[in-house]
Amino acid sequence: MNAPIIRHALPHEHAALSAIAQRSKAHWGYSQAALAGWRHDLSVTAESIAACPTFAAECAGVAVGFVQLRFDGARAEIEHLWVQPAHIGRGIGRVLLQRALDTARAAGHDVVRIDADPHAEAFYRACGATRTGTVPAPIDGEPQRVRPQLELRTLRHDAHAADPRPR
Numbered sequence: 071m072n073a074p075i076i077r078h079a080l081p082h083e084h085a086a087l088s089a090i091a092q093r094s095k096a097h098w099g100y101s102q103a104a105l106a107g108w109r110h111d112l113s114v115t116a117e118s119i120a121a122c123p124t125f126a127a128e129c130a131g132v133a134v135g136f137v138q139l140r141f142d143g144a145r146a147e148i149e150h151l152w153v154q155p156a157h158i159g160r161g162i163g164r165v166l167l168q169r170a171l172d173t174a175r176a177a178g179h180d181v182v183r184i185d186a187d188p189h190a191e192a193f194y195r196a197c198g199a200t201r202t203g204t205v206p207a208p209i210d211g212e213p214q215r216v217r218p219q220l221e222l223r224t225l226r227h228d229a230h231a232a233d234p235r236p237r
Contacts, residue, residue: 095229114150146179183220
């Protein structure tokens with residue numbers, strides 16, 4: 071697979087991006103009732119794309135994932151990061167996440183917060199996120215379910231850059 075093209079999402083793509091979010095969430099085996107309850111939270115609007123930094127990952131001319139940042143005063147947060155199930159595990163999520171971190175850093179943010187789905191925590195932790203807490207998020211059949219609250223630093227940790235020894 072060729073590397074995806076990362077580009078600004080366009081407001082008219084809101085329905086296609088919302089469909090990616092819904093399919094990606096469904097990938098984790100949630101019930102139809104739970105997915106229906108989250109439909110609003112999984113939706114992206116033309117207005118949010120116009121107002122928030124939103125980037126699409128495109129392969130062969132088709133959007134296969136996207137990320138949306140939300141800036142709320144001094145806070146930067148990942149509002150959405152979703153990848154089509156057929157493309158999960160191919161590095162698209164990492165590329166999208168890095169674009170979000172670069173964008174947040176350019177906007178003056180040192181930390182990006184993530185209210186993560188429990189199934190996504192391992193991905194974010196593998197990308198360097200740390201857990202700062204949890205939020206209760208029970209669903210039918212999982213009364214103890216919680217959503218991990220994570221943080222990612224926007225600065226890259228390059229061991230060679232930190233090493234002052236001449237080379």
